[in-house]
Amino acid sequence: MLLSAPHPHRLRRRLHAIGPVLIGACHLGSLSLLITGLSLGAALWGLALYLVRMLATTAIYHRLLTHRSYRTPAAVLWVGCLVGASAGQMGPSWWKAHHLAHHRHGDTVADPHTPLEPVRGWRGFWRSQAGWLLGPAFHPATLPADVEADPVLHAIDRLHFLPLLALAALSWHWGGLAWLGAFCLRTTLLFHGVATVNSVAHLVGDQPFATGDASRNNRWVALITLGEGWHNLHHAFPRSVRQGYTLERGRVRRLPDPTYGFVRLLEQLGMARELRLPSDRALQARGNA
Secondary structure (H helix, E strand, O other): OOOOOOOHHHHHHHHHOHHHHHHHHHHHHHHHHHHHOOOHHHHHHHHHHHHHHHHHHHHHHHHHHHOOOOEOOHHHHHHHHHHHHHOOOOOHHHHHHHHHHHHHOOOOOOOOOOOOOOOOHHHHHHHHHOHHHHOHHHOOOOOOHHHHOOHHHHHHHHOOHHHHHHHHHHHHHHHHHHHHHHHHHHHHHHHHHHHHHHOHHHOOOEOOEOOOOOOOEOHHHHHHOOOOOEHHHHHHOOOOOOOOEEEEOOEEEEOOOHHHHHHHHHHHOOOOEOOOOOOHHHHHHOEOO
């Protein structure tokens, strides 16, 4: 008797479910550094992995793929999404689906990772930081049609775990257990760094812009996420390629935003165009009274 192939919907869910397993493995793998220690070479390797993969998450997954804050050749998007997948950030369809749901339903029970609903306090923080990946909210109800229509992005989404495993194997090949441990540690720190935008940046910080939700500008989150912590601005102007803005006494002040600097570099190299930025008048009009 022939066994039937799994339904595409079930297969996709199974492939997506590999993601949290690998992130858990990276948490455990970080403990290997207690045995090997952290050499200078391993530390520099880990730092490079953090910065490059964080930029892939912030500049490519978030500002390009999800919000179309600027335009690039398709090859830049594809390579950036491969690097984003190697960060343990899942695939492009999964990532975009959840982030758009977050914007549509910000800080309500339909928001997949708000720290404010349906529970608050430490339970809400845990749910927002990581716990939501272990519940029914992990699987998006629908996937974005534009990403699904791109055969390269579709393949990256379903095979999102392969770039992560390949980078782990490369770390082992180049530096043994110490470099693999550095890879695991930086992947773990990157995972939690990105998650602080969902958790901390909805709990602590200032709200210079009126958004109707709990999003906040948090300088410490901005530091570890290369500019993503200016989250209140992002909710006020989701399509802005620069998130580093605030208002002081009604005047616009620009804030450090390394991700925006990276996109400007791409623009100078001819690999980015049509950068979207709000005017000072538009920023002032959205100010909290």
